[in-house]
Amino acid sequence: MKTLAQILAFLQQRQLLESQQLAQLMVELGDLTPEAMCLHDLTNDSRQVTAGAIFIALQGVQSHALDYLTKALHQGVRLILSDRALTPAEQQACQAQKALVIVIASLAAHQAYLAAEFFDHPSRQLKVIGITGTNGKTSTAFYCAQLLQALGQRVAMIGTLGYGLLDDLQKGMNTTPDVLQVQRLLARFVAVQADFVVMEVSSHAIELGRIAHLHFTTLALTQVTSDHLDFHGTQQAYEAAKIKLFRDYVAEHKVVNLNDHIGQGLVNRCHPHCLHGQDCQFWGYALQGHHSHIEPQPKEWLSLCLLSAYDLQLSPQGVRFTLRHAAQTFTLEVPLLGAFNAENLLCALSCVLANHFAQDAVLAAMSQIRSVAGRMQIVHRQPTVVVDFAHTADALEKLLQALSQHQQDSSLMVLFGCGGDRDQQKRPLMAQVAERYADKVFITSDNPRYEDPQQIIEQIVAGLQKPAEAQIEIDRRSAIRSALEQLSVTENAVLVIAGKGHEDYQEIAAQRFPFSDAAVVQEWFAEQAETIGK
Numbered sequence: 001m002k003t004l005a006q007i008l009a010f011l012q013q014r015q016l017l018e019s020q021q022l023a024q025l026m027v028e029l030g031d032l033t034p035e036a037m038c039l040h041d042l043t044n045d046s047r048q049v050t051a052g053a054i055f056i057a058l059q060g061v062q063s064h065a066l067d068y069l070t071k072a073l074h075q076g077v078r079l080i081l082s083d084r085a086l087t088p089a090e091q092q093a094c095q096a097q098k099a100l101v102i103v104i105a106s107l108a109a110h111q112a113y114l115a116a117e118f119f120d121h122p123s124r125q126l127k128v129i130g131i132t133g134t135n136g137k138t139s140t141a142f143y144c145a146q147l148l149q150a151l152g153q154r155v156a157m158i159g160t161l162g163y164g165l166l167d168d169l170q171k172g173m174n175t176t177p178d179v180l181q182v183q184r185l186l187a188r189f190v191a192v193q194a195d196f197v198v199m200e201v202s203s204h205a206i207e208l209g210r211i212a213h214l215h216f217t218t219l220a221l222t223q224v225t226s227d228h229l230d231f232h233g234t235q236q237a238y239e240a241a242k243i244k245l246f247r248d249y250v251a252e253h254k255v256v257n258l259n260d261h262i263g264q265g266l267v268n269r270c271h272p273h274c275l276h277g278q279d280c281q282f283w284g285y286a287l288q289g290h291h292s293h294i295e296p297q298p299k300e301w302l303s304l305c306l307l308s309a310y311d312l313q314l315s316p317q318g319v320r321f322t323l324r325h326a327a328q329t330f331t332l333e334v335p336l337l338g339a340f341n342a343e344n345l346l347c348a349l350s351c352v353l354a355n356h357f358a359q360d361a362v363l364a365a366m367s368q369i370r371s372v373a374g375r376m377q378i379v380h381r382q383p384t385v386v387v388d389f390a391h392t393a394d395a396l397e398k399l400l401q402a403l404s405q406h407q408q409d410s411s412l413m414v415l416f417g418c419g420g421d422r423d424q425q426k427r428p429l430m431a432q433v434a435e436r437y438a439d440k441v442f443i444t445s446d447n448p449r450y451e452d453p454q455q456i457i458e459q460i461v462a463g464l465q466k467p468a469e470a471q472i473e474i475d476r477r478s479a480i481r482s483a484l485e486q487l488s489v490t491e492n493a494v495l496v497i498a499g500k501g502h503e504d505y506q507e508i509a510a511q512r513f514p515f516s517d518a519a520v521v522q523e524w525f526a527e528q529a530e531t532i533g534k
């Protein structure tokens with residue numbers, strides 16, 4: 001909470017308030033003094049405005065926040081800071097609700113610092129771990145948060161999985177929300193006494209200053225390939241955004257993947273003590289010990305902490321590898337699928353170890369790790385059933401490729417469908433991929449939406465070379481049950497159910513019906529156990 005006097009002082013200090021504006025404001029305040037007027041919250045979203053809040057109204061891509069002024073006034077906004085002058089009608093509406101207005105043309109450039117000040121720099125009161133990278137951000141952040149929680153910490157998250165305490169994540173619009181939302185969320189996490197915040201930092205967030213004025217304890221990089229070229233323009237600009245996070249932001253520890261070219265470059269180029277003249281410890285992790293491309297370091301660089309994984313073994317039970325850290329080796333076995341998940345895990349482990357937790361306790365906490373819901377999620381063991389949200393040909397190929405590395409001696413069964421009212425070209429392509437990697441293919445419905453599910457299935461089947469060998473069942477629940485029956489009589493087989501991941505509904509003809517792939521699997525195995533028990 002701040003008083004109007006404090007807000008005015010901030011604006012004056014930054015030379016954002018003209019004396020004429022101040023005089024006008026005093027007239028509008030009447031008998032009330034700026035010291036007596038309390039402002040409880042600050043937001044740029046009318047849907048979040050509560051009584052006594054400040055509403056930051058800026059031009060967006062789609063609209064201007066003043067387009068939602070009526071709602072903000074209705075919710076009890078007290079002060080509006082806008083980057084454009086109000087129309088006479090808007091002014092009238094504000095006067096009617098006794099809401100004050102200050103117009104500052106350069107507001108966008110100052111909002112980050114204003115938010116940090118308003119919320120008392122919450123990132124300084126928390127330990128914030130920022131994770132960036134093209135792939136692996138979400139899983140790494142989730143593993144990191146789980147490890148910290150298992151170590152007795154109160155952990156909040158900001159990312160694709162949602163915003164909030166780990167056990168109460170609320171879905172948000174963005175991976176990294178805008179700078180006001182970030183500061184506001186962090187203030188909430190301070191209020192609920194969180195110790196750590198693990199946040200995904202997207203390249204948009206770095207470029208658009210959504211993390212400006214944040215104090216990070218740890219920054220980590222998973223790996224950089226190619227993404228969001230529509231926004232960044234070139235691959236070089238995209239990579240530059242990732243590098244910027246490590247070059248321009250202060251953190252006590254910077255964790256990089258030594259298997260990644262950007263990670264290697266950061267370690268080779270940035271002497272940690274050159275960064276803002278402050279001490280920063282670099283941590284490097286590498287899968288299969290591939291860090292030979294790191295140039296020999298001068299003596300003072302011996303502080304580079306290394307975490308390497310060797311002898312990676314992939315089995316239907318998960319990943320197993322030997323971890324080497326601080327001249328010690330350990331064998332770790334984790335129920336996660338995909339070699340890339342071993343890499344994500346190394347990143348998470350580095351972030352946690354960098355934060356001074358005892359190695360033994362961190363390794364013990366590994367037993368708590370579970371996969372992100374709907375992403376390579378093992379929903380049943382012996383026989384193994386995996387649920388994943390892969391719903392494009394490329395994603396399905398990556399999924400099946402990764403799984404086939406785990407199932408060298410076993411057969412792979414895949415069940416999938418394709419969503420309606422979306423890309424139709426992928427339908428036969430997904431069939432081709434499924435046939436190439438799996439020994440048995442089951443085709444069913446996904447979210448048909450407004451399309452005829454039978455027609456979608458026909459378009460998928462058109463991509464199969466041997467359609468007679470595929471099993472087709474339009475009802476997804478029946479299809480899953482039938483696949484499970486076959487799985488149970490096939491020796492050494494693994495079933496992967498693709499397309500819907502953690503979704504808890506199926507959308508048919510504009511209606512959402514409760515549905516969960518994982519729940520259908522669990523229900524079937526529970527029934528089997530009951531039958532055997534009888």
Ligand SMILES: CC(=O)N[C@H]1[C@@H](OP(=O)(O)OP(=O)(O)OC[C@H]2O[C@@H](n3ccc(=O)[nH]c3=O)[C@H](O)[C@@H]2O)O[C@H](CO)[C@@H](O)[C@@H]1O[C@H](C)C(=O)N[C@@H](C)C(=O)N[C@H](CCC(=O)O)C(=O)O
Pocket residue numbers: 044045046047058059060061062063064065066068160173174175176177178202203204205
């Ligand atoms: C292109 C882009 O960055 N758009 C972001 C931008 O939207 P916008 O400028 O169009 O906002 P707007 O809808 O015009 O609204 C303008 C203003 O009115 C306010 N408003 C809006 C509606 C309302 O009812 N009331 C209200 O007050 C808004 O809070 C905002 O202050 O501001 C919104 C609010 O902060 C963001 O949610 C939105 O992200 C959209 C959803 C988006 O898709 N962004 C992508 C490009 C993005 O940022 N992606 C990255 C990377 C994803 C990843 O790789 O994981 C991310 O971090 O999410």
